[in-house]
Amino acid sequence: xxxxxxxxxxxxxxxxxxKISSDIDITGFLLSIKNIGLVNPPIVKKHxxxxxxxxxxxxxxxxxxxxxxxxxxAEIIPDHFxxxxxxxxxxxxxxxxxxxxxAVTENAFQRPLTTMEQVRGVLLxxxxxxxxxxxxDSMSIxxxxxxTSFVEKLYIIGTMPEKIHSLMEEGDLSxxxxxxxxxxxxxxxxxxxxxxSKIKLGLNKQLEIIxxxxxxxxxxxxxxxxxxxxxxxRDIIENNKCDRQRKGSLLRAFLLKLxxxxxxxxxxxFKLNLKQLKLGNELNLLAPVNFEAMDYNFSFKFxxxxxxxxxxxxxxxxxxxxxxxxxxx
Amino acid sequence: xxINKLFIDRDLLSCEEAETLIKKIGIKPESVLDSKExxxxxxxxxxxxxxxxxxxxxxxxxxxxxxxxxxxxxxxCCDYTILHTGTFCTMDCxxxxxxxxxxxxxxxxxxxxEKISVELDKLFAMDKIFRIGTGEFTDSLxxxxxxxxxxxxxxxxxxxSNSILELKTKTVNIxxxxxxxxxxxxxxxxxxxxxxxxxxxxxxxxxxxxxLEAAARCESWGYRLAFHFDPVVIYEGCEKxxxxxxxxxxxxxxxxxxxxxxxxxxxFMPGLKQxxxxxxxxxxxxxxxxxxxxxxKMRYFxxxxxxxxxxxxxxxxxxxxxxxxxxxxxxxxxxxxxxxxFPGEEGELGSLLDKSxxxxxxLICKN
Numbered sequence: 112x113x114x115x116x117x118x119x120x121x122x123x124x125x126x127x128x129x130k131i132s133s134d135i136d137i138t139g140f141l142l143s144i145k146n147i148g149l150v151n152p153p154i155v156k157k158h159x160x161x162x163x164x165x166x167x168x169x170x171x172x173x174x175x176x177x178x179x180x181x182x183x184x185a186e187i188i189p190d191h192f193x194x195x196x197x198x199x200x201x202x203x204x205x206x207x208x209x210x211x212x213x214a215v216t217e218n219a220f221q222r223p224l225t226t227m228e229q230v231r232g233v234l235l236x237x238x239x240x241x242x243x244x245x246x247x248d249s250m251s252i253x254x255x256x257x258x259t260s261f262v263e264k265l266y267i268i269g270t271m272p273e274k275i276h277s278l279m280e281e282g283d284l285s286x287x288x289x290x291x292x293x294x295x296x297x298x299x300x301x302x303x304x305x306x307x308s309k310i311k312l313g314l315n316k317q318l319e320i321i322x323x324x325x326x327x328x329x330x331x332x333x334x335x336x337x338x339x340x341x342x343x344x345r346d347i348i349e350n351n352k353c354d355r356q357r358k359g360s361l362l363r364a365f366l367l368k369l370x371x372x373x374x375x376x377x378x379x380x381f382k383l384n385l386k387q388l389k390l391g392n393e394l395n396l397l398a399p400v401n402f403e404a405m406d407y408n409f410s411f412k413f414x415x416x417x418x419x420x421x422x423x424x425x426x427x428x429x430x431x432x433x434x435x436x437x438x439x440x
Numbered sequence: 441x442x443i444n445k446l447f448i449d450r451d452l453l454s455c456e457e458a459e460t461l462i463k464k465i466g467i468k469p470e471s472v473l474d475s476k477e478x479x480x481x482x483x484x485x486x487x488x489x490x491x492x493x494x495x496x497x498x499x500x501x502x503x504x505x506x507x508x509x510x511x512x513x514x515x516x517c518c519d520y521t522i523l524h525t526g527t528f529c530t531m532d533c534x535x536x537x538x539x540x541x542x543x544x545x546x547x548x549x550x551x552x553x554e555k556i557s558v559e560l561d562k563l564f565a566m567d568k569i570f571r572i573g574t575g576e577f578t579d580s581l582x583x584x585x586x587x588x589x590x591x592x593x594x595x596x597x598x599x600x601s602n603s604i605l606e607l608k609t610k611t612v613n614i615x616x617x618x619x620x621x622x623x624x625x626x627x628x629x630x631x632x633x634x635x636x637x638x639x640x641x642x643x644x645x646x647x648x649x650x651x652l653e654a655a656a657r658c659e660s661w662g663y664r665l666a667f668h669f670d671p672v673v674i675y676e677g678c679e680k681x682x683x684x685x686x687x688x689x690x691x692x693x694x695x696x697x698x699x700x701x702x703x704x705x706x707x708f709m710p711g712l713k714q715x716x717x718x719x720x721x722x723x724x725x726x727x728x729x730x731x732x733x734x735x736x737k738m739r740y741f742x743x744x745x746x747x748x749x750x751x752x753x754x755x756x757x758x759x760x761x762x763x764x765x766x767x768x769x770x771x772x773x774x775x776x777x778x779x780x781x782f783p784g785e786e787g788e789l790g791s792l793l794d795k796s797x798x799x800x801x802x803l804i805c806k807n
Contacts, residue, residue, distance in 0.1 A: 326727040371729050374741050401731035403742055404514075405773055 129214035131231040140174040167217035288317040311355035464586035492545035501550040512735035515769040519790030532643035534720040564600040575608025584613035598623035610645040612654040629666035634681035652692040671706035695760035704768035
């Protein structure tokens with residue numbers, strides 16, 4: 112590669128062929144370039160129609176444009192590599208392959224790539240390498256060991272609607288949760304997209320929501336869309352008085368009650384009885400796990416003998432409570 | 441399910457039992473040095489379970505011919521003895537644990553009557569009652585049309601007095617049993633379910649009516665019978681349907697011919713759920729109200745189990761007040777709340793079933 116000063120106006124800033132980085136706030140970049148100048152030159156490739164396209168350095172060039180900088184040093188990927196050309200590709204394709212590799216590695220060895228950046232990376236490389244080769248070379252390209260199945264998953268994410276990608280970029284949908292949506296048709300995926308754009312939950316809870324919606328719909332013999340558009344769910348996700356986290360919690364509780372009605376009823380009944388027992392903070396009573404075993408568990412803490420005697424007295428008092436007898440019968 | 445690939449161990453090519461089997465199947469076998477080739481072939485499929493059902497491997501049993509039923513911790517087991525004659529099944533039930541139990545699941549037919557005979561003789565010489573079945577790792581009668589294994593076993597058991605053979609099936613492959621002198625030492629057992637469960641979850645099995653008609657025929661040939669409501673599946677309206685199955689059962693056979701009826705709600709290793717979802721995408725069977733049981737299997741929430749058991753038991757008791765009923769893998773609370781007692785001591789449930797076997801099949805135990 113050759114370093115050369117070029118006019119920024121010669122760069123087609125709207126060509127995103129090699130863009131794998133996500134759009135983030137570049138205020139820091141703007142200030143850095145304004146005050147310190149460009150530290151690492153961007154990498155560009157000659158455009159077939161003249162001028163250049165960006166291979167790596169989209170943020171840098173954007174920051175320079177916003178700083179009204181007209182010229183920059185850039186590393187130029189040559190049109191062809193006469194001596195090193197890869198036998199698998201034509202001369203121009205060798206050049207594109209090199210550009211694709213650089214686009215990924217330049218980012219991957221500066222910072223860990225986000226999932227969506229990995230997705231764009233494999234989609235870019237897919238034109239030149241199969242999934243096995245990408246997995247095999249992943250350490251040197253992505254600075255990360257990937258197996259073939261993971262590369263395949265990234266491919267799948269790449270084929271999903273852009274709104275899924277946006278949710279993933281925003282951290283509102285995990286990769287695992289997104290993959291769980293792959294089996295659904297376009298309309299169903301859109302319904303889920305609408306749902307996840309209105310709630311905020313962690314990875315496991317996202318999966319739980321998708322699983323419960325799928326299973327409740329199967330049990331009720333309705334489509335997931337019909338369930339997602341049902342009154343109960345709409346009332347939660349369209350409630351403007353709650354923030355996204357609260358909506359997420361309410362929706363989880365609502366779905367769990369639909370999915371496990373008897374279990375939830377038993378839990379609520381136990382909680383209610385527990386309240387009536389008035390154990391306070393001194394005693395703790397646990398129900399059998401999943402109400403499956405027959406073992407209830409009483410526990411208490413004490414600091415001295417006096418406290419121990421008090422706890423035992425309280426335990427004796429509670430043991431005579433008919434509510435407790437009813438609970439464990 | 442039709443067999444479309446046949447493997448045989450190279451050193452069994454001249455085995456008479458294998459030759460007969462190959463002739464009846466009508467597929468040229470591929471001989472292999474060991475099981476690896478077979479397992480690789482099955483594993484290379486996108487659906488190894490399906491391929492495993494279409495691939496028969498004629499081999500010898502390398503392990504124990506006689507095994508104790510593994511049971512699981514915490515829940516009460518019936519101390520059954522397994523006679524290991526083969527693995528997997530040509531029928532295709534969504535809930536079948538064998539899909540996840542074998543790695544990979546392969547239809548194996550074990551040749552070697554001598555080994556079976558020697559091992560059984562050891563049991564027959566003991567002062568103990570044995571309830572022995574071949575239906576734990578496979579269906580007992582799937583090969584009935586092409587081998588005389590059932591006949592061999594029935595005759596073998598006819599000639600002793602401390603053990604009964606239970607042939608457990610979802611087929612109606614009983615014709616060859618008609619003329620055998622079974623000496624009342626073989627019981628034919630059917631797994632029963634509601635017609636809607638059979639239709640949606642038990643591919644390639646015999647319909648309920650056919651199973652009950654087959655049971656009636658076996659009864660007319662003097663065989664004792666057993667029935668297994670396992671897995672009981674809980675769904676809307678299931679109570680009425682199980683009631684109807686039970687009514688139909690007792691219009692076909694009489695209480696006196698039945699050694700026992702077992703009941704067990706659907707339970708499964710968590711990993712099976714994914715297999716069911718993949719292979720039976722329209723099945724809602726894994727979406728019941730399950731909890732993780734104390735044996736690390738998924739089970740229906742206990743109050744639901746107790747409710748359905750109470751109903752099924754009351755329906756059975758209407759027609760058969762004295763028939764021996766038991767649960768496969770249930771706990772003290774379930775036993776006490778539904779049957780009113782708990783065979784909690786070690787071997788107690790086994791003894792209960794042994795008594796029924798002694799009574800119905802004239803077994804003799806010196807102890």
